[in-house]
Structure formats: structure tokens, C-alpha cells
Amino acid sequence: MRRLGYLYLALAYGFIFLPVVVLVVFSLQDGRLPVPPFQGFSLRWYGKILSDRGLMTALGNSAAVAGVSSGVALVLGFLAAHGLARVRLPGSVLMRGVLIAPMTVSYLIIGLGLLTLFNQMGVKPSLWATGIGHVVINLPLCFAICFAAMGDHQKSAERAARDLGASEMRVLWHVSAPMLAPALGAAFFLSVTFSWDEFIIAFLLTRFDVTLPVEIWSMLRSGLSPATNAIGSLVFLASALVVIALEALFRRSK
Template structure:
């Protein structure tokens, strides 16, 4: 009976992994298709589609735009999320429960609604659509996530360390920057890398708030409008590779235990 349960658990787990990773495997496989259509059957193996995307200036420009927007917007979202989490955890603010609910509210709202609202706001302010407006939109959708992760990690044991730093003469801003932030660095880095991952492949807000300078998902969408193209599989594989690299960096920087630390 136990062997049957183990077998069923293995089959179940294997089915989940196949369901998750099979589309990615097919995408990567047919990015090497030596044909004009990225569909079965596989007609030989070639790298020409990767050569084509790296030679495409528009794609490379969109790739660079995505990296810039993801890194800068995630850094701003983490900074604002940390400041908000510190304020709510260390001070008594009026209607703090309501204010916290308002901060995390965008997590429950469709990105389409957020994008349309920001588009209307920018039009009312006569602000031209650009990478800046995309970055603002990504800050809006990533700030609640950063706040929730950092706020959840602020425990009572840190208060005593902060109080000791104040007793030694450190002003509040030094306590926050040199004591609290280093203690919360794993949570801050986790929030940052998750925000980068979400911003990296976000489409709806980037589509609504862009004009001439577009991010990679918007550029891929414009390519798909003309039909199937093997280059889309190649650039999709590159996006997947970059996402995996972000996750590996997060694993090494945040979750990996340092030698000598207790398990």
C-alpha cells in the first residue's frame, strides 16, 4: 500500500512538472527549427533565428528597455515599500489598517484597470507616454508586493536592536539605513528580484503606457500580429533564460545559507 502511495505521489508530481514546463520545452525546442514556421515536425536544427534576433535592432532596443524599466522600477518600488513598511511597523499612524489596505489594494485590481487609470491620468497631465510612464506603472503594480514582503518580515526582535542603536546616539535615519535595512536585506532582495521578474515580462501596462519606446513583450506582440515567426520562439527562449538567471541570482543572494550558519 505504501509503495502504491509513493508511486501515485511520484506520478502526480511528475504530471505537475510536465504541465508547467512542457510549453517552455516546446518553445525552446522549436526555436532551433530549420524552417519558416515554428511548428512540428522539426526540420533540422539551426541557430539562425537566434542570430536574427540579436541582429534585430528593434528587438535589442526593446530588450534593453525592458531591463532598464525592470531594474529601476523595482528599485523604486522596494525603496517605497521599505519606507512604508518601516512607518507602519514602528509608528502609530491614524487609520493604519485602512492605509495598509489601500497600499496592497492594487494587488487585487486588474492590471488592465490600473493601466487605463494611469493612461487617463497621464493624458490629463499632458505627460507624454515613454519609458518613464511605463516605469511609473510598474512601480504602482509592484509596490504592494514589496510592501507586503518587507512588512511581514519586520518582527519585534528588531525593535530591541534599533533601540540599542538609538541609546548609543544614532539618529532615526541612521538606525533605519544602517541597522533596520541590513537586518531586512533578505526580504528586500527577495522583493526586488520578484519585482524584476514581474516587470520583465509585464505586457498590459507596458502596452497602454508606451508609444515609441516599447518594452520586449510589446515588441513581441507586434511581431505576432503578422503571424507565426520562428524568431518569436527564439526571443521567448531568451526571455525564459533571463528569468531563470534572475531566479538563480535571487537563490544565491537571498535563500542560500552562508557557511557556518545554523540550519
């Protein structure tokens, strides 16, 4: 049974990571097409993409949109979770359901809805519009993580701080947020990961200033290239670092 377990794990990891291994391997070859046979080791494709101004601009756009939208979603999600967890309101269960509902809706539907709304409001496609779209899809995630992490011990600490004369803002800043730091960090990192890789909303709501996934899609329209493999490898590395940081945060909280 133990051997079967190891075999199952090997097959599962192979199924998951084999495409990534192929992606990385053919980003390091010297040939012009990322197809077998391997034609020699070279880092020139990494040098090419790092010197490409358009790609670097798209990379910066993705980082800015992911960071700002995740920060806004985290603040709004934390405040909503704190309010609904600490104050009993009529229809609070319905409110929680409405806040989490966007997680069950396709990104395509959300993107089309936002595009229609922005057109009616006269808002042109831009990185700001894309950031708003990413707040819409990440806010429910941040709310769910923060709400699930709130317990009675935090409630008691908040009550004690109020009894000692702390204002509500001081309670949030000095008591609630530090006690929820692991959950807040997890929510932020996950939001950054989802925003970083998101394509549909970014494609619909950008025009000239595009994010990295949209730029990669534009490159793929002209055919496969080891350069696109190199970009994918760097994106995978960035995502893996975020996941490792998130895992370290969870271990620290435990």
C-alpha cells in the same frame, strides 16, 4: 502511494514545462515555421534576434524600466513598511489595506486609469510613464514582503542604535536595511520579474520606445516565427535565473 506521488509529480512538471520545452525546441530548428516536423538543428534564429536593433533596443528598455521601477518601488515600500511597523498611527490598519489594495486590481484597470490621468496632466506615453505604472503595481508587493519580515529582534536592534546616538537615517541604512537584506532582495527580484514580463500597462503607456513584451506582440501580428520562439526562450532563461537567485537568497537567509 510513493509511485502515485512520483506519477503525480511527473504529470505536474510535464504540464508546467511542456510548453517551455516545445518553445525551446522549435526555436532551434532550421525551418521558417515553428511547427512539426522538426527540420534540423540551427542557431540562426538566435543570431537573427541578437542582431535585430529594434529587439535589442526593446530589451534594453525593458531592463531599464524593470530596474529603475523596481528600485523605486522597493525604497518606497520599505520606508512605508518601516513606518507602519514601528510607529502606531490612527488608522494604520486601513493604511496597510490601502497600500496592498492595488495587488487585487486588474492591470488593465490600472493601466486605463493611469492613461486617463496622464492625458489630463498632459503627460505623453513614454517609458517614464510605463515606469510609473510599474511602480504602482510593484510597490504593494515590496511593502507586503518588507512588512512581513519585520520582527521584534530588529526593533530591539534599532532601539539600541538610537540609544547609542545614531540618527534615524543611520538606523535605517546601517541597521534596518542590512537585517532585512534577504526580504529586500526578494522584493526587488520579484518586482523585476513582474515588470520584465508586464505587457498591458507597457502597451497602454508607451508609443515609440517600447518594451520587449510589446515588441514581441508586434512581431506576432505578422505570424508565428522561430524568431519569436527564440525570444521567448531567452526571456524564460532570464526569468529562471532570477528565480534561482531568489531561491538562493532565501536559502541563505534560512
